[in-house]
Structure formats: C-alpha cells, structure tokens
Amino acid sequence: MAPVTYLEAIRSAMAEEMARDERVFVLGEDVGAYGGAFKATEGLLGRFGAERVIDTPISETAIIGAAVGAAYLGMRPIAEMQFIDFIACCFNIVTNFAAKSRYRWGAGVPMVVRGPCGGGVGGGPFHSGNPEAYFAHTAGLKIVEPATPHDAKGLLKAAIRDDDPVLFLEHKYLYRRLKEDLPEDDYVVPIGKAIVRREGSDVSVVTFGAMVHVALDAARRLEEDGLDIEVLDLRTLAPLDRQAILESVARTSRALVLHEASRTGGIGGEIAACIAEEGFEYLDAPVTRLASLDTPVPYSPPLEHAFMPDADKVIDAVRRLVRY
Amino acid sequence: MPPIAPAAVGRPSDALSRNQLLELYYYARLTRDVEERLAILYRQNKVVGGLYRSLGQEGESVAAAYALARRDAVAPLIRNLGAILTRGVRPRDLFAQYMAKASSPTRGRDLNTHFSHIPPPDSDEPVIVGPISMLGDLVPVIAGVTLGARMLRHPRVGLTFVGDGATSTGSFHEGMNLAAVLKLPVVVIAEDNKFAYSTPVPMQMAIDRIDRRAEAYGIPHEMVDGNDMPAVYDAVKRAVDRARAGGGPSLVGVDTMRMRGHAEHDDMRYVPRDLLDQWKTQDPIDRYRRWLLDRDVAGEHEIDDIAKMTASHAAEEARLAGESPLPDPATAARGVYAEDAWMEPRLELVKSPFA
Numbered sequence: 001m002a003p004v005t006y007l008e009a010i011r012s013a014m015a016e017e018m019a020r021d022e023r024v025f026v027l028g029e030d031v032g033a034y035g036g037a038f039k040a041t042e043g044l045l046g047r048f049g050a051e052r053v054i055d056t057p058i059s060e061t062a063i064i065g066a067a068v069g070a071a072y073l074g075m076r077p078i079a080e081m082q083f084i085d086f087i088a089c090c091f092n093i094v095t096n097f098a099a100k101s102r103y104r105w106g107a108g109v110p111m112v113v114r115g116p117c118g119g120g121v122g123g124g125p126f127h128s129g130n131p132e133a134y135f136a137h138t139a140g141l142k143i144v145e146p147a148t149p150h151d152a153k154g155l156l157k158a159a160i161r162d163d164d165p166v167l168f169l170e171h172k173y174l175y176r177r178l179k180e181d182l183p184e185d186d187y188v189v190p191i192g193k194a195i196v197r198r199e200g201s202d203v204s205v206v207t208f209g210a211m212v213h214v215a216l217d218a219a220r221r222l223e224e225d226g227l228d229i230e231v232l233d234l235r236t237l238a239p240l241d242r243q244a245i246l247e248s249v250a251r252t253s254r255a256l257v258l259h260e261a262s263r264t265g266g267i268g269g270e271i272a273a274c275i276a277e278e279g280f281e282y283l284d285a286p287v288t289r290l291a292s293l294d295t296p297v298p299y300s301p302p303l304e305h306a307f308m309p310d311a312d313k314v315i316d317a318v319r320r321l322v323r324y
Numbered sequence: 325m326p327p328i329a330p331a332a333v334g335r336p337s338d339a340l341s342r343n344q345l346l347e348l349y350y351y352a353r354l355t356r357d358v359e360e361r362l363a364i365l366y367r368q369n370k371v372v373g374g375l376y377r378s379l380g381q382e383g384e385s386v387a388a389a390y391a392l393a394r395r396d397a398v399a400p401l402i403r404n405l406g407a408i409l410t411r412g413v414r415p416r417d418l419f420a421q422y423m424a425k426a427s428s429p430t431r432g433r434d435l436n437t438h439f440s441h442i443p444p445p446d447s448d449e450p451v452i453v454g455p456i457s458m459l460g461d462l463v464p465v466i467a468g469v470t471l472g473a474r475m476l477r478h479p480r481v482g483l484t485f486v487g488d489g490a491t492s493t494g495s496f497h498e499g500m501n502l503a504a505v506l507k508l509p510v511v512v513i514a515e516d517n518k519f520a521y522s523t524p525v526p527m528q529m530a531i532d533r534i535d536r537r538a539e540a541y542g543i544p545h546e547m548v549d550g551n552d553m554p555a556v557y558d559a560v561k562r563a564v565d566r567a568r569a570g571g572g573p574s575l576v577g578v579d580t581m582r583m584r585g586h587a588e589h590d591d592m593r594y595v596p597r598d599l600l601d602q603w604k605t606q607d608p609i610d611r612y613r614r615w616l617l618d619r620d621v622a623g624e625h626e627i628d629d630i631a632k633m634t635a636s637h638a639a640e641e642a643r644l645a646g647e648s649p650l651p652d653p654a655t656a657a658r659g660v661y662a663e664d665a666w667m668e669p670r671l672e673l674v675k676s677p678f679a
Contacts, residue, residue, distance in 0.1 A: 023475075023476075025475065051475060052475070054506070056502060056505075057498070057501055057502060057505055059464075059498035059501060059502055060498075061461070061464060061494060061495050061498045061499075062464040062467070062495075062498035062499050062501065062502035063502075064464070065461060065463070065464020065465045065467065065468055065495065065498070065499055065502075066464055066465075066467050066468035066471055066502060067468060068464075068465050068468055069453070069464070069465040069466060069467060069468020069469035069470070069471065069472060069482075070468040070469070070471050070472030070475070071468075071472070072440070072442050072451070072453065072465075072468075072469060072472070073442070073445050073451070073469060073472035073473055073476060074444075074445040074472070074476065075472040075475060075476065077468075092458050092461065092495075093458075093461050093464070093465075093495070096456045096457075096458055096461075097456050097461055097465065100456070101440075102659060102660065102661065102662065102667070103433060103659055103660050103667075104430055104433050104434040104438065104439075105429070105430055105433075105434070105438075105439055105440045105454065105667075106659065106666075106667035106668050106670070107440050107442050108662055139660050140660055140661070142661070162662070163662035164661050164662050239661075
C-alpha cells in the first residue's frame with residue numbers, strides 16, 4: 001500500500017469503521033457532497049449514502065444534540081466540527097449533556113466529536129484554536145490528539161469503538177504534511193497510552209500533536225550540543241498517561257512541557273503539577289512549560305510565529321533547563 | 325402554515341375507551357398527589373434542594389404523554405412529572421430522586437426528574453430522556469433519538485416539552501430547525517405557563533402566540549387550551565400520528581398557568597392575584613372530572629375512589645422511598661467512564677390499575 005497522509009488516515013478510519021459497524025454514521029456541516037471543509041469525509045456519501053453521511057444546518061448544538069440522542073439508542077455518531085474552534089458554540093451540550101450523562105444516569109454516549117485544531121496556517125483567531133484544556137477539566141470526556149498518520153487512524157478507530165464521548169483533535173498543519181505506510185490489517189491505538197517518540201537521557205519533552213514534530217526537530221539539533229532529548233508524545237490528553245510521564249522524567253530528571261495552546265490554564269499546568277506532586281524526587285530542575293502566548297491566535301505570519309512555540313524556542317528552553 | 329391535521333379527521337379522544345378515559349384521570353390525580361406529598365416532604369426538610377411543582381399543568385403533561393405509543397420516546401422537563409408517571413415510572417423513584425436516595429434512578433447523583441430510561445435498541449419499552457438544567461437542549465436531543473431510532477429500523481416518535489422561557493434559547497431554535505430539515509418524527513409541546521421564573525411571556529417573545537415560534541421552520545403548529553385534557557390529547561395525538569406517518573415534526577402550544585412559584589421557595593409576588601384567581605377556576609383536573617361526569621363516563625363515587633387510590637398510593641410510595649438509605653460517600657467517584665461499569669441504567673416501569 002502507498003503511504004498515506006494524516007488526513008487520508010482519518011478518512012480511512014471512518015470508512016473502515018462505517019463498513020465494519022452499521023451503527024457508525026457521520027454528521028456535520030458540508031460533510032456530504034462537498035466531503036468536508038478539509039475533505040476528511042470525501043467519498044463517504046457515495047459509499048454509504050445520505051442516511052449515514054448527514055449534512056446539517058450550521059447548528060453545532062443541534063449536531064451534538066442529535067448525536068447524543070442517537071448515541072443513547074445505540075448508534076455511534078461521528079460529529080464533525082468544521083473547525084474545532086466552533087465547538088465553543090456547543091460547549092454546553094458537550095460538557096453538560098454528553099459528558100455528564102454516564103455519571104448522572106449510567107447512560108453512555110458513544111460519540112466522537114472530531115475537528116481540525118491548531119495554528120501555523122494563518123488561520124487567525126477563530127480557525128487556529130487548541131481547545132483541549134476547556135474540555136480536559138470536564139469529567140466524562142476523553143480527549144485525543146494524534147501526531148502521526150498511524151496514530152490518527154488507530155486512535156480514531158479506538159475513539160469510534162469507545163463507549164464514552166471522545167473529543168478527537170486533528171492538527172490541521174499535519175493533514176497533508178505527513179505521509180506514512182500503515183498496517184494493512186485492522187488496528188487500534190489504545191486511548192490513554194502515551195508513546196516515547198525518541199529516547200533520551202537529559203531532558204523529557206512532554207508534548208502532543210504538531211508540537212511532537214517541533215520537539216523532534218529541536219532534539220535533532222540539540223544533538224550537536226551533546227544533549228540527548230527524550231520526546232514523549234501523550235496522544236491522549238484525557239485521561240493522561242501519568243505513568244508514562246513519570247517514567248520518562250525518572251529517566252531524564254528534567255521536564256519541559258510543551259503545547260501549542262496558550263500557557264495560562266493550559267493542559268501543561270496539569271502535567272507539571274503531576275510531575276511536581278508525584279515525581280519531585282526525580283527532578284534536577286524545575287518543571288518548565290513552553291506554550292503559546294496568552295493572547296488570541298494572531299493572523300499575520302510574523303505575529304503567529306511570535307505567538308507559537310517553535311524549535312528555536314524549544315532549544316532555548318532545553319538549554320536553560322540543563323544549565324539550571 | 326398548514327394545520328397539524330385537517331379538522332375533519334374528528335377527535336382522537338372519541339376513540340378512547342372508558343378505561344382509558346379513567347386512566348387519564350388516574351395519572352393526572354396521581355401527579356397532583358405525588359406533588360402534594362412532595363410538598364409535605366419539602367416542608368419537613370426531607371427534599372434535598374428545591375421542589376418544582378406542576379400545579380395547574382398536570383393535565384397537559386399527562387394528556388400529551390398519553391398520546392404516545394408504548395415504544396415512543398419522551399423527554400420531559402421538571403414540570404412534566406405527569407408525563408413521567410404516565411410513561412410508567414413509579415412514584416417511589418420520583419420521591420427517591422427528590423430525597424437524593426441511594427435507591428433513586430440516579431443513585432443520588434442528580435435531582436428530581438433528571439433521569440433517563442434507555443431500553444435496548446430493539447425493545448418496545450418507552451425511551452425516557454431526562455433534562456439538563458440548561459433548557460432547550462432536549463429539542464436537539466429528542467431529534468437525535470428519533471434519528472437514531474429511524475436508522476436502527478425501529479422507529480419511535482419523540483415528544484418533548486419546552487417552557488415559554490426555553491423557546492428563547494438557541495438550542496430550541498437549532499433543534500427545531502434540524503428536526504424540520506431532516507423531517508424527523510418529533511412533537512414539541514411548548515408550554516405558555518405565563519412566567520419563566522419571574523419573567524412574563526411578553527418579555528420572552530414579541531409574538532402573541534407561543535406556537536408561532538414554529539413558523540420560521542416550516543413546522544405545523546397549533547394552540548390548544550392546556551387545561552382541557554381531551555383537547556390536549558387530541559392535538560398531540562394528531563401530531564404524533566402525523567409524525568409516525570412520515571409527516572415530520574410539529575409543535576403544539578399549550579395555554580396554561582403555573583400556579584406555584586418557579587420552585588417552592590418562590591413566593592411569586594410578581595404574579596397578579598387576579599390572574600391566579602382566574603386560572604384557579606380552570607383547574608385541569610377539576611375540569612376533566614366534570615367532563616367525565618357530564619358524559620356519564622363514571623359516577624362521582626367511582627371518580628372519587630380513583631382519587632383515594634392515588635392519594636394512598638402516593639403516600640405509600642413516599643414511605644418506601646423515605647426508608648431507603650442515602651448513598652455511600654465511597655461511591656462518589658464511581659462510574660465516570662465506561663471502564664468503571666458501576667451504574668447501569670435501571671428503572672422498573674409499571675402499569676396503572678386501568679391498563
């Protein structure tokens with residue numbers, strides 16, 4: 001099989017799951033004939049028909065509400081947010097209806113809400129968001145964000161098969177920039193399991209999504225300094241793989257927590273607290289966070305560049321850590 | 325906008341048997357008696373939090389739910405206790421909910437009517453989806469229930485309720501529009517009960533009739549006297565039949581009055597006294613009792629026996645619920661995710677003595 005992109009991996013995960021399980025269906029804005037704003041659902045309408053690939057009005061709350069109702073009856077909806085920023089429009093029904101349902105009533109909501117997140121593409125304040133922290137604070141939701149085509153497919157399949165609501169964040173910068181050979185057989189990547197992308201002994205960079213590649217780039221360049229960087233790709237943000245985080249920090253004694261969402265109140269705070277509370281004895285330096293500025297995502301490239309972490313900023317942060 | 329069904333079709337309530345007509349009375353009476361019992365428990369400080377009465381609105385909740393087939397779905401609000409009892413929920417479960425008992429359908433995790441009953445996909449048992457406190461959300465959710473049922477080839481009509489206040493929310497409008505566009509078998513009961521907490525209807529909408537909220541979505545609608553139980557049954561039954569036949573959603577506006585405050589703590593000083601006096605003469609249960617007597621469906625003794633039966637049933641069920649323990653604090657963290665399969669939905673539905 002030819003190598004596939006991150007976007008194609010997402011599309012094939014949906015197609016394979018829809019073929020495997022008649023209860024799986026897709027709904028969202030422009031997901032049918034147009035195939036989705038990023039073409040993630042291209043071809044699904046022709047293959048599975050309008051009953052299972054449902055174009056909806058511009059109504060994020062109705063999309064999620066309908067998905068919740070259908071999921072109660074045993075369906076497995078995949079709801080697309082055209083940009084994940086738009087999930088703000090349905091924050092209530094995601095966090096109050098879907099997330100709390102099992103705890104309140106024992107009624108599970110096996111629903112996937114997927115959509116493109118992330119910046120670096122000149123999307124501006126409303127098409128570049130990374131909303132994981134808003135949702136990581138909500139008990140009952142699971143949150144995943146793959147960094148590779150392999151994981152995009154395997155995690156999406158796991159999310160569709162999961163009995164709880166899963167927020168599936170797709171980094172749009174990665175959609176067409178990565179290609180990978182994937183296993184021909186059916187496989188899933190389990191939710192809740194991080195992976196070490198690069199083993200190292202000096203500093204652990206704990207990250208996810210597109211920042212995994214920024215961290216790997218920085219790690220390659222830091223080899224010239226004689227520094228051996230470990231890169232831990234969390235893959236799942238809720239529930240966090242705390243064990244993998246602590247094991248990595250135990251090996252390196254230094255932690256840089258890296259994410260693309262703004263720093264204050266970001267998921268990095270939770271990760272740093274986990275390391276401080278449970279891994280304090282491992283540490284030779286304070287846990288450090290590197291994240292985006294505490295501003296909306298700016299539009300113009302030099303501004304967005306200043307806003308986001310990049311390999312240079314990672315290198316600076318790592319050097320500061322090892323000098324501590 | 326076309327009416328929900330041509331008027332020439334005749335009154336669906338004409339087809340109800342004597343037993344069914346008495347069963348409607350039974351459920352309306354039971355609703356009131358359960359709430360009267362809850363009011364006592366509230367005054368005794370045995371209700372945790374607030375008590376939300378449906379006094380004066382019991383008739384529309386019962387009559388609307390009575391228009392459903394067994395397998396249909398209902399998504400009631402806090403003031404639709406009548407719909408919940410009519411679907412077969414035992415009063416003891418309601419009492420246990422209000423008293424936050426371990427034996428309650430939510431095992432003490434959520435309050436009053438906030439619980440669900442979700443049978444297996446191919447079951448003919450009723451689906452019940454409880455509300456969240458952010459109103460309007462039940463409209464898209466009940467739309468999704470009917471969408472899912474249609475896809476599972478086990479279609480169910482979905483009935484939900486919204487108050488006049490909730491018709492101002494975006495969720496209501498998004499849900500209505502989606503149901504219309506996808507032609508889903510949804511029936512929405514929009515209750516004009518004159519106040520949303522303390523806000524009167526003219527501050528909620530600048531249209532004169534709540535049912536006209538449906539107009540923008542191409543959804544057929546009509547207004548009905550909400551305290552006339554047979555009239556509510558007729559309107560909702562036509563809407564349900566239309567939905568089942570593939571005609572899509574409709575909205576029935578009910579003209580009624582919330583005879584108590586938003587909850588029992590609310591002295592409703594904002595409600596004009598004469599408005600309450602005027603509606604007091606329109607009590608839905610009194611009116612239906614007269615209707616039954618006028619048509620010789622039953623005699624006074626028989627009807628009064630039903631009221632005795634519901635009052636003692638409510639008292640006994642309250643006693644049962646009161647005896648059950650509060651939840652074990654050690655269970656507080658259980659069952660957030662499926663991996664901890666701790667709380668399976670469980671609700672035993674029962675039939676009335678008239679079934």
